[in-house]
Amino acid sequence: MSDGANSSEQPDLPSSEPMSPRDKVRKFPAAPGVYLMKDKQARVIYVGKAVNLRSRAGSYFLAAAAIDRRTCDLVPEIADVDFIQTDSEVDAVLLEARLIKDIQPRFNSELKDDKTFPYLQIFTHEDFPRIEFTRKPRTKGVKLYGPFPSAKKLRGTIGVLQKIFKFRTCGLDIAEDEEKWRWFRPCLLASINQCTAPCNLRISKEEYRNEIRRLRLFLDGKKETLLKELKEEMQQAAAERKFEKAARLRDEIKALESLSLRGNLAEHAQPEVFYIDPRKGLKGLKKIFNLPAVPRVIEGVDIAHLQGGETVASLVQFIDGLPFKHGYKRYKIRTVEGVDDFASMREVVSRRLRRLSQSGEAFPDVLLIDGGKGQLSAALEAMRAIDVQPPFTISLAKREEEVYVPGEDEPRRLGRHSYALRLLQYVRDEAHRFAQAYHHTLRKKSTFGE
Numbered sequence: 001m002s003d004g005a006n007s008s009e010q011p012d013l014p015s016s017e018p019m020s021p022r023d024k025v026r027k028f029p030a031a032p033g034v035y036l037m038k039d040k041q042a043r044v045i046y047v048g049k050a051v052n053l054r055s056r057a058g059s060y061f062l063a064a065a066a067i068d069r070r071t072c073d074l075v076p077e078i079a080d081v082d083f084i085q086t087d088s089e090v091d092a093v094l095l096e097a098r099l100i101k102d103i104q105p106r107f108n109s110e111l112k113d114d115k116t117f118p119y120l121q122i123f124t125h126e127d128f129p130r131i132e133f134t135r136k137p138r139t140k141g142v143k144l145y146g147p148f149p150s151a152k153k154l155r156g157t158i159g160v161l162q163k164i165f166k167f168r169t170c171g172l173d174i175a176e177d178e179e180k181w182r183w184f185r186p187c188l189l190a191s192i193n194q195c196t197a198p199c200n201l202r203i204s205k206e207e208y209r210n211e212i213r214r215l216r217l218f219l220d221g222k223k224e225t226l227l228k229e230l231k232e233e234m235q236q237a238a239a240e241r242k243f244e245k246a247a248r249l250r251d252e253i254k255a256l257e258s259l260s261l262r263g264n265l266a267e268h269a270q271p272e273v274f275y276i277d278p279r280k281g282l283k284g285l286k287k288i289f290n291l292p293a294v295p296r297v298i299e300g301v302d303i304a305h306l307q308g309g310e311t312v313a314s315l316v317q318f319i320d321g322l323p324f325k326h327g328y329k330r331y332k333i334r335t336v337e338g339v340d341d342f343a344s345m346r347e348v349v350s351r352r353l354r355r356l357s358q359s360g361e362a363f364p365d366v367l368l369i370d371g372g373k374g375q376l377s378a379a380l381e382a383m384r385a386i387d388v389q390p391p392f393t394i395s396l397a398k399r400e401e402e403v404y405v406p407g408e409d410e411p412r413r414l415g416r417h418s419y420a421l422r423l424l425q426y427v428r429d430e431a432h433r434f435a436q437a438y439h440h441t442l443r444k445k446s447t448f449g450e
Contacts, residue, residue, distance in 0.1 A: 021081040022061040028054040032092045033085040034099060037107070040079045046107040049096040049153070053083050074107045087223070088259035093157050094219060097148045108149065117147030118154050120219070122212065127176045127205050128198035129212050131167050133158060145219050162189070164255040165215040166196045167208075171277055174198050176205045183323040185430070218256070227256060278321020281423030285366065288412075288420050289405070291392060295365035296320055298423075299327075300431035301352075301379070302370040303344045311336060313348040314435035317364070318427055328434060342378040345369065349382040357388050368427050369395035373411070376404045396428050 021037075028035070035057040037046040050056030060078065065071045086092045100108050121132045122143040133155055137144050148154040162169065169189075174181055181201050189195035196203040196211070217226040234249035286294045298318040305311050310332070317327030331351065336343040349367075356363055367390075369375045376395035383390040395404045401421065402411035414421040 018080075021078050022058075024081055025054060025057040025061065028057055028083050029085055030054045031085050032087075032089045033083050034092055034095050035081060035083045036099075037074065037078045037105075038080040038082065039077050042080065044099075044103050044105050045077060046074055046105050047096055047099045047103065049089075049092045049149075051089050051092075053085065057081055057083065089153075090157050090160050090259050091223070093148065093150075093153050094145070095221065097146050098221060100147065100149070117149065118151045119144050119146035119148070120154060120158065121145075122216070126174070128168060128174045128203075128208050130171070131158065131162075131169055131215075132171075133169075143216065160259070161215065161218070162194050164252060165211050165218075166194060167212060167215060168195050168198055170199065172199050173279065176201065180320065180322045180324070183325050185323065185426070223256065227253060230256075276321070276422045276426045277419050278423065280419035281426075282321050284418060284420030285423065288414065288418075289392065289394070291365070293365075295392075297362070297364040298366040298368060298427055299352075299364040300368040300370065300427040301345065301348055302428070302431035302435040303333075303341050303348070304432075304435035305339055311339065311344050312435060313344060314431050315348070315352060316427065316431045316434055318430075321423055323430060330434070341371065342374055345371070345375050345378040346382040346385075349379045350386055353383060353388050353390075354386050357386070363388075363391040365391065367391045367393040368424060368431075369393065370398075370428050370431055371395050372397040372402075373404050376406065380406060394424075396424050398428075401425070 025035075030052050032051050033049075033053045035048050035050060035053055036044045037048075037060070039045050048056065059065060060071060060075055060081075066075050084095065086095055116135045118133055118135050119137045121134045121137055122145075123129050123132070123141060124143050125141040133151075135151075137146075146154070148157075158169070161167075168174075170187065181199060184199050186195070186197040186200045186202075190197035190200070190202075196208060198205075198208050214226055214230075217223075217229075230249050230253050234246050234253065237243075237246040237249060282294050282296075285291065296319060298321075300316045300318075301313060303311065303313050313331040313333060315329040315331070317324045319327070329352070331348050333344045333347055335347050349369075353363065367379070369379050372395060376393065379393055379395075380390065383393075393406060396402075397404065397411070400411075400413070401416075402413055403421075403424065404411045414424075
C-alpha cells in the first residue's frame with residue numbers, strides 16, 4: 001500500500017497561479033498611459049491616468065492606499081490590473097476620459113467629489129467654433145468630450161492643444177459676414193501665436209473649421225489618421241509651391257509628434273484671457289450707470305504731448321462695442337500754449353461736439369475721457385461753454401481704474417473682471433494708442449524735417 005501510495009505521487013510542477021496585481025504592476029513601463037483595475041469577475045472597476053504607469057499603478061499596493069479615504073474601498077476589490085500605454089500625457093488624459101465614458105467604472109463615480117466632472121465643449125454651430133472648459137455642458141449645438149476626472153489636467157490639455165490647433169476659447173459671437181470684426185483687436189493669445197484670431201477675421205471660416213475638424217480627429221483618438229492627412233497635405237502644398245502653407249503644416253506635424261516632450265500638463269493650464277465681450281460690456285454699462293438704453297456709440301478722448309512742446313489729441317469711436325476706425329479723429333491743439341491737459345481737453349471736446357451739433361449728427365451715447373476728476377470737469381466746462389446738451393460723459397483714471405461720474409463726489413470702482421470695465425479700458429487704451437501713434441508721427445516729421 002505504501003509502495004502504491006508512493007508511486008502515485010506526482011513530481012512538483014511549476015505553479016500555474018496567475019501573477020498578483022502587486023507583482024504585475026512592477027512590470028509596467030515607466031511611461032504615460034491608462035491603467036485599469038479589475039475585480040474577481042474581470043470587470044473594470046476603476047480607470048486612471050498616469051505619467052508613469054509603473055509608479056502610479058504601483059501606489060495602490062502600498063500600505064497607505066489601504067487606509068486612504070479615497071482608495072480604501074477600492075483596494076480590497078482589485079483582483080487584476082492592466083494598462084494601455086500612450087505616446088504622451090495628453091493622449092492619456094483623452095483616452096482616460098473616453099474609457100470612463102464607455103465603461104462607466106463603479107469607482108470612478110464613487111471617488112469623484114461633490115462637483116460635476118468637467119467637459120471639453122465645442123460649439124459646432126458657430127461660424128468659428130469655440131472650445132470651452134465647462135462643468136455644465138449644453139445638450140444642443142455642441143460636441144462634448146469627457147467627463148474628465150481632473151479639472152487641472154483638462155485645462156492643461158486645452159492649453160497644449162491650443163498651441164497646436166490655435167483655436168479660440170473666448171465667448172465672442174463672431175460672424176464671418178459682419179465687417180465690424182475687421183476692426184476688433186485680438187487678445188494676447190493671437191500675439192503669442194496660440195489663436196488664429198477669427199475675431200479679427202484673420203482666418204477664413206473654412207480654414208478655421210478645418211482646424212477644428214483636425215482637433216476633433218485628435219480628440220477622438222485618431223492621431224495616426226490625422227498625421228497621415230497632414231503629411232499628405234504638406235507634400236501637396238510643397239509640390240504646388242505653397243511653401244508658407246507647407247511650413248505651417250510641418251510645424252503642426254512636429255508639434256503633434258512631440259507632445260510627449262511638453263512636460264507636466266499642470267504647467268499648461270491657462271488663466272482666463274483678458275478679452276472683451278462687447279455685448280456683455282454694453283449691457284453692463286447700461287445697468288451700472290442706469291442708462292435709458294444699451295449704448296451703441298462710445299467715443300474716447302486722450303491727450304498726448306510732443307516732448308513737452310506740441311500737444312495732440314485723439315478721438316476713437318466704438319460702435320456696438322467694437323472699434324469703428326472710420327470714425328477715428330486726430331487733433332492738433334491750437335489754442336493752448338505749453339502743457340495744460342485740462343485746457344487741451346476743453347478744446348478737443350468743444351471742437352468735436354460743436355462740429356456734430358452744426359452738422360446735425362447725433363452725439364455719442366457715451367463720451368469717455370482719459371483721466372481723473374480734473375479732465376472730466378474740463379470736458380463738462382467745454383459743453384457748457386458751447387451750450388449743448390451733453391452726452392453721458394465719464395472719465396477713467398489709469399492708476400486705480402476708477403470711474404468718475406458727473407455729480408458724484410467719489411469715484412466708482414467697478415469689479416476688476418467686470419465686462420463693463422473691460423470695455424471702458426479697451427476704449428481708453430485704444431484712444432491712448434491712437435494718440436501716441438499721432439505723437440510719434442509728428443515727432444518723426446520734426447526730427448527729419450519732413
